[in-house]
Amino acid sequence: MMDDPLMLARIQFAANITFHILFPTISIALGWVLLFFKLRHNKTGDIKWAEAYQFWVKIFALTFALGVVSGITMSFQFGTNWPGFMETVGNIAGPLLAYEVLTAFFLEATFLGIMLFGAQRVSNRVHTLATCLVAGGTTLSAFWIIALNSWMHTPAGFEMINGQAHATDWVAIIFNPSMPYRLTHMLIASGLTVAFLVAGISAYRWLRHDRTASTMAALKTGVVLAALLIPVQILVGDMHGLNTLKHQPAKIAAMEGIWDTERGAPLLLFALPDAAERANRYELAIPRVASLILTHELDGELQGVNAFDGKHPPVAPVFWAFRVMVGVGMLMLATSWFAAWQLRRGGDIQPWIARTLIAMSFSGWVATVAGWYVTEIGRQPYLVYGVLTTAQAASAVPAPMIASTLAMYLTLYAALIVAYVTVLFHLARKAGAGKGAQPVYPAPGLPAPQSQLVKF
Template sequence: MLMDTLVLSRIQFAANISFHILFPTITIALCWFLLFFKVQYNRTNDEVWMRIYRFWVKIFALTFALGVVSGITMSFQFGTNWPGYMKTVGNIAGPLLGYEVLTAFFLEATFLGIMLFGINRVSNRIHTLATFLVAFGTSMSAFWIIALNSWMQTPTGYEMRDGVAHPVDWLAIIFNPSMPYRLAHMLTASGITAGFLIAGISAYRILNDDHKPAPRRALKASVFALAFLVPLQALLGDMHGLNTLHHQPAKIAAMESVWHTEKGAPLILFAIPDEKTKSNLYSIEIPRGASLILGHDMDAEIKGLNEFKDAHPPVKPLFYGFRIMVGMGLLMLLVAWAAAWQYWHQKELSLFMLKVFLAMTFSGWIATLAGWYVTEIGRQPYLVTGILKTADAVTQLPAHNVGTSLTLYLLLYAFLLIAYIRTLFVIARKAILVDRPEEIKSLQEKIHDAEDAPL
């Protein structure tokens, strides 16, 4: 029964955080895009930039609302599903979550109203300042959440007393060894996710004969942002990997499916890891590639999973998750640079490239979720590395209680996600119809006929 409860609680928290992270990974960077659009308007006094701002601020508001709601339900699970977590590390997790509310959420909530509804009620300078403060608040929110998550991965600055973690150095806790790399990686991932969302929705408008300059300008801005951010993410990912190799070698061994410690370890492009035989089936390898990438030395020693006995994460989720993330990143790099090349030489994107961006509207979500799963599953069997095992923190509630709430969560999240995606394209469609009065009139007549129809 306890094992069933543990598995169901892990699935429930995974579902909750998977749904939640979709929205902050957009809003963190989308608000900085909005600030860019507003500053460009202030600088040039070109109304096109303001129209871009007004369109995307609607999407920001919708995304922000879903992020807040899903984040609240996620925090409840610390008490309902994982009481052992707060009992053991609450002296550290509680203040960090509190700092996030005090310094970030309050800042966002205070100035969000001005940003959304004050554009014609306050001066342009105050409105621009409000946009900056909301953008700063979203980044501060990410700062505190990543600080806590990184501490759970690489805990420092604490001491254990009677089985409870107590802080002894808050700077060491906040700026733990993996925090700077993880924060930079997450912020850049948000920029890429928001960039592809802007590019995809803008491409949708252009493909549907929206001849206004706003979607074209927004698409061009997002393409050049992506052309810079995607290779930057590759560089940050390499630095983060070196940090992980040093502090969490078991995670790296699982990601690369290295079963036995060896020098000159090959880079496995694809395989089917077999935990029973501790081998890789149908392996496609690059000799010494893993040692070169991870250790920057073709003869670098990579610790294998044999070094950690049973205290290592499951191999398949990390192995496949990491390759999905990297594969999506390479595709993003190819698309971003190809589009930038087209802009540089042809001034406009081809029809094919517009369709590619439309297809990749939510590609950032795929890469983010794959990377997040690698990060979180890679910490197992620990909830807090070296301090608290996941099985020791789970609730004692019956499995059917968790199963019932899990089913309700999944149904609700599926409905909200479908509604969110549909609403994005409804907003885009309304923007397309702005300069088509005959279509708007036809749409209004259909609505009027529907209202007059008998029940």
């Protein structure tokens, strides 16, 4: 593998997108959580919401910065490792990427400065508007990126002329068959990631006896948000699966570990897919449930991997990534509902629940990355489904050069992730040490005394 430039290029791009997606997954939903804190403060005048905003806006800014840097690095690889991508579908991918920068990134970058440094320099209404625009910008950014990614899975609205894709219907391109499902699934995934991050960091503060009103407000917000979103995500995931079955049946066959087309296919809870034998080892299955879930019929027919004549993804990584995603989702459901029940019943949580929430602070990252692996590995051997294969798009860069840069990327990304997580918990400890800190802005309509001005 280490002397295969195609595989090394795929691993390098996977490493880049894995690192990059961690941060937009947080910033997309955290912007809306900040807006919620802001609006609650505006309505009630309670400083706990202002203090929550003050703490989490710092984390938003740090997350946004890392997302920008990693996104730029990832985009370079379209030219270095995958020149065939832009040569073939650049007429469609280029404008969509440009729309994301022009309509979303500039919006976020411009008004983030007001969020961070303008609380005492602009009116409360303008500061609220800036928060709203940044939150909207993060979602608009996700819209354009998911539109492009979805088009790569379910291409529509184009024609091939001399080996290049040319747009014939931009509405069909943007709102391609899988786009609504992918966008909804991703936005909810972002919401769950942020919900558990907010709940986990707040639980960490709670265990350190920082049990101020702002800590509890953030903790309850995270827990309730998670408890509300996880059942919706399960429903949307089911709808997304049915859409994938219609447009990418080979991916579903790999996800379910189905090698031969069959009726009444079982749901595999555990198995070891064997590509050489084209069979599964040590199966633990529930009869007919896969067919029931995917076709809503006990004897519904599902195509197997063998039906696709080699044009199918590798089974084992897709099979296991899907089960990691679902398994983490079930843990999210159990944890958030039990924590919400405890908060509702007694207004507080038990220490063991706090520790569980801390342990699951970054569970959204695990589920999101696993889901993206299902999506992206499940598209193989295509880069643009049915149009452009991964091998056709790859560059002629020698394997040793790719391997050396891959090693540098992995080393840097590991250090940055450790630094990011360390800073988050450092900020949590620092906030707990400064319990007398005042909010970054006063109650609506009230002047801010000089003693209340807080610098980041």
